[in-house]
Amino acid sequence: MKRWVKYLAFLALLVPFFFSGSQAQASEADSVNFILHKIVFPNGEMPDDLLNTGDTNGEHASLLQEYRGLNDVTFEAYDVSAKFYELRAKGQSVTDAQAALSALSADELGTPVATQITSELSGEDGTASFSLPSKVGDKDAVYLFHEAAAPDIIKEKSHDLVVVLPVENSAGENLSTIHLYPKNEEVIHEEPGFEKTVTGKQESYTFGDIIPFAINVEIPKDILDYKKFVINDTADPSLVFQADSLKVSESGQAIPAIYELTTSEHGFSINFTDIKALGKFAGKELTISYDMMLVATDPEANSFANEAVLDTDHETITKEVTVNTGGHHFVKVDLKDTQTTLAGAEFRVVDEKGQFLAKTTEGYTWTTDKNDPALVTLTSSKDGSFAINGLAYGKYALEEIKAPVGYELSTTPVDFTITKDSYTVGATGVLQVVNLKTPEPAEPVVPVTPEKPEAPKPGPVDKVIDKVFPKTGEAKNRMLVIIGAILIAVVAVVWWQNKKGKEE
Template structure:
């Protein structure tokens, strides 16, 4: 009797025993012609430390001890740290069976080992098809894959026939998940059929046990922040939080806990197996949530939200993945910014204006670097452009007392190098009703800003324009010009729609002054003074010009404007006259020093010999009343009279005047003229 052996994962197994019959070749065949072979896949998980160092040695296992199986074709269980292979986690594994009987000349234990080693070496070199045994195979069974029960069965394999008392088969792992499987199983070479463990019959169903070393994968992400100036420089962003999800962006399930970038802007997520994943950025630190009105230096990107626009997604398929591609660099961009001021030339009078004049405003808008989609982000080695802004517009609103008149506004939108943006091409401008301001839109019909606006991303657009301080302005009250910059850094047809706003307002004022005309009182003391009607004044400004009232000029607005003339004699409309209560006023002036010049005294009073200086500023109209006084005219004696009676007699005048809670008396002797 001749005995052959097969090698199953390095262990020799006795094959079928054939009995020699008569020399003329007559015999009765007792071995099965075909058998079924079931492969039971095992796996041993590689430790995280070994995975980090890409250690794929046989000893690189979870607890340092792999399972062992006695390869005898019988049903067995995995032991130690080896367990049933899980294709749902570690991917597709397939085997191809080759009938190499015709080229397997040496089927001794050493010969079987040599065949297995030859196939393994060719496979490691990526030249399996060139191996002499594989090339010499007379039959190749179609590749079969491990099922969810970690098995696959090759049925009806040739085992014994008239041409060969046994068939030698090589079972080769021809598919495995890249990255997840760090060491494939060694080729299994077996001479079929096999005898059972008891040695009393042939196996018609043999069980073989190949095994892999597997690992869970790690994904790393580095978070960058852009330079607001658009110079291309970046910085690492620490303290930025992310949540990993499994599934489809927008409908996935959180996996694990939030992870946060370290001082170098890096985070890692481990324990990854077959599946689809995506990162969702969580507002934290300097990064503001784009779906809320949270303040922040940087703005979350639409590419990292939990919706269909998410670009931070990756998939580990059942074919595996190259672990070096499990990396992303993500850029956060500075949020837009906006500031509103008065032009410097209009701050000379503490932001105050004379009614009818134009207040010049300047709104500076910082354009973000990703206004038309930002560069600098990549995942899995593929670069991508972030979503462009879907909303980028401004609304300028004037309080009552300020009026927007397009034809007088001198509106311009200018880039830093002096390039003037074109209305209709780079923006649209729409007047609000009743002169209450304007709206400016930078997003065109194609849903993006123009190429010119995008060219200057990271720089500033300056809007300059004027508004009329009209006759409805409330004196001493702040008249606000407000600019609202609205923006959204993703298209308006994707995901949650939340428009963020930056609102700045600048006040302007117009002031005035109130006066009361009084007598100088008893003997010039101010006591028992009298409010005087009919006094007339003109106002002179610091330039020496005289106020001549308000009148509508030749411009396009309907606001009356202050008129100033060079000569007093030209004043017609600017005369201020005291009323019955002695009061008069002037309003609608800017801050400054003015002069009150009396041109007509009240009846029986003398014209003031000196001009009166007064100040107009915030609060002078509301909280201050300036007093202007005149002396009564002197009563002269009748010329040429010989009557001395009235003047010769010394007279005593008693005047009683109430003063607070008491009373005081003024006594004055009058003497005749001769005295």
């Protein structure tokens, strides 16, 4: 019983004034225009029920100024005249008959006599217009307006409106145009989805790489309640915005330019100034894609941030992503004494494909030309240290092209690996690169200068006997001569003795 009392009280406020058949004056017009003004209220701001007067005066007119009309709501008009008069014939009051009709299900209503969808009409959103006969047979017509479909933004559909013709104004005149004000409350506002990503994100990058980014933003269902919807993107000074790469799309299709774009060297701002046009994408996701180049503005840094901010009159959401690069520290030392650091050694960097690292205006590139004048040369300083930064994680090698003074040129590449922490790990991560000292030549023998002989002192002069020293082979020859002489002497003696014996 309480439910019906409440329902009747609501109808008394919501439905315009009407007159029963016995009291009403027949309309002279053949048709009546019904103008429905669909008003939507943010969650929690739905006003109390207001009396419909059938015109554009009073509190409803004020609501239209303060709140907005809702488009894309489908209303159906039903002729319920026969049902109404049947209930009246059974003794029900006009109010009871209206309540009973408004409680009918959609299936019980039958077929609508007209259907309209709210849209902008004469500069006003949420408007639907019906032109319907004022009479059904010889009786005043009775119409029911049913909300058949509405955007997801509304919390629940409005109640059915039952209008019994004719309707009079305050002066007692029949209205040929009747204004109705169905109302809806929006669902609770939800923070829109907002994400920033690196498209196809790699673990790391090299100075000079072009890096693709994307911002995905969900357009709120209640976007038409917004007055401000701005996306700002700001990056590290080492990330340079590529203005020509920016695209704003929905499901892969570019959207119209319903925004103002402002660009800078390291970011951009998109201001959706046409909120009404943006409303066409309510509940959908927009993608903002663009590129940035990683440049070597800070050779000591290897982590770079890119921040996106959604700034509205309802919320502020910030998302940040980072991209990384890597490096390595080295020190040139003596092979046998690693405490001795060596200056002036020069190296080139080679990747796993055998390509050489070369310098560009923005960063690095790789080339197979070992004579390219842009090749990067690393030189050990006074304390033997040198480093490379701004390379993607991976395996590389150093090739020595000039040895320190006094050392042999190394012909063996020095392998090294760049990881997330290889550049910032500290002294324990410094790679020693050694050189062998060039061997010193033997010292030459310096001839001794003979001393000058002293002058002879006065006194007796001794006879100097020159001694003749045999030369090589001379002693052997002399012995043969002596032997020969002896043999001759022996022969001579024997011959002389024989001769003497014969003479005797």
